[in-house]
Amino acid sequence: MNWQEIKEGSPVQDQGSPHQHVWNPNLYRLQLEAPRPRPVACKHHVTNCPQYYGLEFHGVISHLDASALLVEEGEYLVRQSGGNSGFYTLTLRFDTKIKHYKLYYDGQHYVKDKRFDSLHELVADGLVTLYMEANAAPYIELMDSFNNYEKSPYMTLNRLKRRAVASRRADLTTATDSFLQKEVKHSEIPQLDTKDESITEAVTCEGLISETVDYDKPHAFKIHTFKGLNWCEFCGNFLWGFTAQGVKCEDCGFSAHSKCSEKVPCDCCPDLKQLRGVFGIDLTTLVKAHRTARPFVVDKCISEIERRGLDAEGLYRVSGFAEEIETLKLALDKDGDQADVGSEMYENINVIAGTLKLYLRLLPIPLVTFETHPAVIKAAQLKSIEKQIVGIKDALTLLPAAHYNTLKYLMEHLNRVIQQQSTNKMTAHNLSTVFAPTLMPAPDLTKCGGLPGMTYEISALETMITHQQTIFN
Template identity: 55%
Template sequence: MENLKNIWKPELYRIQVEAPAPKRVICENCPDRPEFYGKEYHGVMGHKEATLLLEGEPNGAFLIRKGNEYNDFYTLTWRFDDKIHHYKLYYDGTHYIKDKRYDTIYDLVADGLITCHMELKAHHILEMINSRASYTESPYVTLNRRKLNTLTKMQQSSNKSSPIISKTEHRTEEAVSKIDLPSPDENPLLTMKYSKPHNFKVHTFKGLNWCELCANFLWGFTAQGVKCEDCGFIAHSKCSERVPNHCVPDLKKLRGVFGIDLTTLLNAHSSTLPFVVKKCVTEIEARGMDSEGIYRVSGFADEIEALKMAFDRDGEAADLSVYSNINVVAGALKLYLRLLPVPLITYEVHPKLVQAIQMKTTVVQVSMLRECLDLLPPAHFNCLQYMVQHLHRVSQHASENKMSAHNLSTVFAPTLVATPPAISDLAAEIRALQTLIEHCALIYHQQH
């Protein structure tokens, strides 16, 4: 399972978070304001006057103007990278830039600022994405290898009863063999008889999503990438050009719940907690609290993978009682949490968490940890609270299970806390999580 540990790449997500936020520069009295602009519209104004208005404003400040009374278009003027920029605007019922459409001018500016910020700060990553993405090492193949193997065996079984192969099938196999990919043993999709191109369409994703080819974040607020309407494969537009013709529509139902952003998943399921977490915690508390080394002792990898498939296939109906080894259930829970693209304690909160645990007294640490938790997205806050309170209950059985708060923190810190790749010593993160577990009643007291 270790090869799945760092499957998602967070760098672009962290860079997007640092992008400047839009700030409207308001004009209260403007009699000829178009109906599709608000108080950010300043009427007829030259670029020099607009530049002066934005000089003292932060990056992200913007206004809308008409360059002169004869123009049949409007101009966006904004401050970015400590410079003033001017852009022609387009509106035909919705605001748009090329194939991206926006309900409001604020949305357009927010997305534009992120795009410019990415081009400025992440150009080296974007260039790497365009040249190095490998399908066989992609999250899609990695996460779904077992499912694809199962699908392949089903197809091979079906082929035995139907030995006649059409000319089209022969051509397809020949085309597949020309793709520069590993052997069928390494890439189960290659053993499939039919080659079908993906039905990619430009898509606006809700919540946070990652490209299933290159594993990098889909940045921006609208039209962040493409999605196959037949199998659900998600990718950057550029990455989609390098995805082989291996669309299997049945996989739409098999994409499951592992490796999906927490907020996105919970919104899709109209839930406050992921059912994987609830079911595993319930099972562990029912029959694993006195199991020596719970969460530290590994379950069998094949059984953990089978349980993962059961969750993906059966959802909340997955039967955990068939796994007599409770370490398999614990392993599946850890795997789910490890595969979250953004860990429960997010990249933004991580430095504040480290700062809090470096305070000299427990009272101050607890107070600052409370403030850290308030900065988490609601989905992360609720799930972390559920897990911390569970781990506290597990630690109360340490005389039997040998898993103290410190031992549990050592196991879970790499999974629950988002840390930059350069950090290898997790001593501060372990101490912070240990404090959360030991003082959870006090820390979550008066929390919403």
């Protein structure tokens, strides 16, 4: 992959859906292509080897001798140059060139500012950084120029939440104005206590009835090491690397690249952590946090659909009301598995189905991951259905456990949907056409404009639904 391809990989909108893909996965995919660290072991005993290094320590050798030992991409060793004190030298091979770095240890390994618990992690992070700089520097420069906050993932994922805050502030403003008018009638102009933040906010905020609210609290950004996979909430691009990938607001949890954080206005809302919830979070990270086999959103929506909606005509094809879907999304983010999805709250079953599709659509890494996608497509191109089934089954073993378990559960459900196709009019092909762009977005999806060019994705998904018992036995 080169940066020109990445440049074309901007967020795209699924056909028939008002919701955009807010996470651009291309830098994540590029990170996967970076060389892996390969320590080169010293073949003879070295005296005075520091206890924090292993067999990769070669003692006193020249840079020429060290270079001759490194043959493959990502290979590295640690050496001691004659006359140097206070540091050792990390020598590694990248892009057919040999690079040398001063290497330090004070309880953690470091070359510059970033610190690591192991040398292997340091080299892995360094190789990713070098690979990004070599293959995506022009794109990263373009990314750094992005300044459209109103179209950021943060605004997309928290639209209703921000509107609710705006309404509360507007109500507070109205109440304060009424109070002031009442006091003026009595010829007594009150002296407001400017230390009372709620009163000050109510008096000074203007134009609050809108989806975009200008808050006056700055973010408390701190350099942060993110666990799992994370994306910048400002530009939507992957936070690459293995440590200190970006910054995070200590008050609201807003995550961003360091440069992107400089463009974020003073709109920190400290209760955001409670409302970010589950949408737009990496699937594996989410199930680890909840200690579940699958995301509870998937279980909850599918259970409700099977309880009262399997015979609904056009299930998953007919769109639910966008406002109700957004309301249910907010409830699931806020209340978790305690959110009410029953018929008294959401009579239209298409709202539940639409929320499930929205959850899957907003996954930063699709359910059928980028690594697995080519193997699935290759299997779908085989001539006989028997070979396709075997090939797809083998390809799905590449999925992370959380993705596999969720896909298996979803395919079992969709198989039950097609068993009611005489009433719901949804065949395996119909369902595959609906779900393929969400579950298996093609790498060149932006080039083909959505559905065109997804023939094999639809075919593979149709096979998974129809033969789910054999593929997922």
